[in-house]
Amino acid sequence: MESLANLESFVRSAELGGFSAAARQLGLSPAAVSRNVAVLERNLGLRLFQRSTRKLALTEAGERFLDSVRSHVDALGAALGAAALDRAEPAGTLKLSLSPGFGIDYVLPLMPEFLRRYPRLRLDWRFENRPVELIAEGFDAAIGGGIELAAGLVARPLAPLHVIAVAAPGYLDECAAQGRALPVHPDDLAGHDGIVMRSHRHGRINHWTLRDGAGREALAMPRERAAFDDPEAMARAAALGLGVTLVAVQHALPYLHEGRLRRLLPDWYADLGAINLYFAGRSLLPAKTRAFVDFLGAACERAGLAQRLSGRPAPA
Known part of the structure; x- marks a missing residue:
């Protein structure tokens, strides 16, 4: 039976267009991802990618195989992630990109409660008015508007x-x-x-x-x-x-x-559009990221940000 590591390396490389991007999302080295895909190809007896110095492209066989396994890999990964989160205490550095205005006025005041709840977390935040490439730049999450929703990313609206x-x-x-x-x-x-x-x-x-x-x-x-x-x-x-x-x-x-x-x-x-919280939702989320996503979503809902930041005219 093929290992989940080999299958997930293949699926993420196909979605993100390269071994390096897949490695950043999976927390592996590019060499490890490339090796996992090569093992998968050898075990299947199929060439799944056409490789060049500039581009990684699926073969026809690779496209068919991706369609058949992607949903199963995502479902299995989600199940394993949920089981891991049941026992994992959030810890480590939470690297976040966020717009200065919203971040300073609406997110930062929530952090005393968040850090009391998760004392093993450390914050590494970049306050910037620019759309970031979340996975390529190594962020756990980003808050803002106008970020391209690339493969594997989820956008959770926080406010209009x-x-x-x-x-x-x-x-x-x-x-x-x-x-x-x-x-x-x-x-x-x-x-x-x-x-x-x-x-x-x-x-x-x-x-x-x-x-x-x-x-x-x-x-x-x-x-x-x-x-x-x-x-x-x-x-x-x-x-x-x-x-x-x-x-x-x-x-x-x-x-x-x-x-x-x-x-x-x-x-x-x-x-x-919306001020969104962006994160990699289709892979195994670290406990620290899941804790932040759940905490911030609930806090913004309790604060009624959707109503407070609306510019729509009041009902007559």
Whole structure:
């Protein structure tokens, strides 16, 4: 009977496109994964991969074999993982990538309770506004939006990622003194100073399409006065009275609670998807990762983050 190690090395190499990526997910060396696959091929009497210096591609026989065994390997791995978790105490270093705003304001305050519950864990966190390659970069999990859901990854939504328009009361008072009316439609933002977002990825200015409760859509394009690449800086600049900005609710919420920002166009928002917790869900999860995934999901649900960070208009 073929060993699970050989079968899982084959399945992960096929899903991730290479022995090195599979090795990172399985906690093995690339040489060990390659050796496991070679043993499997020899035992089956089949060539499962076409190998080159640049690419690993399935043969026709490999594709058929993958279709026949993948679900069984995943099911067996999940069963073994569940049994192991019943007796394993979470320990070691939890390496995490997370967006600074959400991470500092909403995740970090949960950590005293988490670490009291799991005292053998150590945190190694990277606060960064970029999509990471979770497996390739060796992270246990990542929190944010816009990460490509590659093979073997799971995305668990924690809160909506909704963008709203805000401005400081002082800026709005100046507008009133100058005879400029408050915006009542996204088109009206064109007449206001804007603090806009410059994308990390392509360097261009992001423009958001807003929608209202009736499903109507409109492009929001305030007059560009300042361009930043960090949403926290944008919210702070708006609170200082530099103009109107469009940021995710998570960044605006503390200023809204303090009265330093006021929401404009309350019936309009942009839906950018969700703030997700990403992790490798189809392989054996270490006890430390499973503990964090379960703890954070439950904590966010108890805190009502889905409601607190929603930009949808309140029901009439």
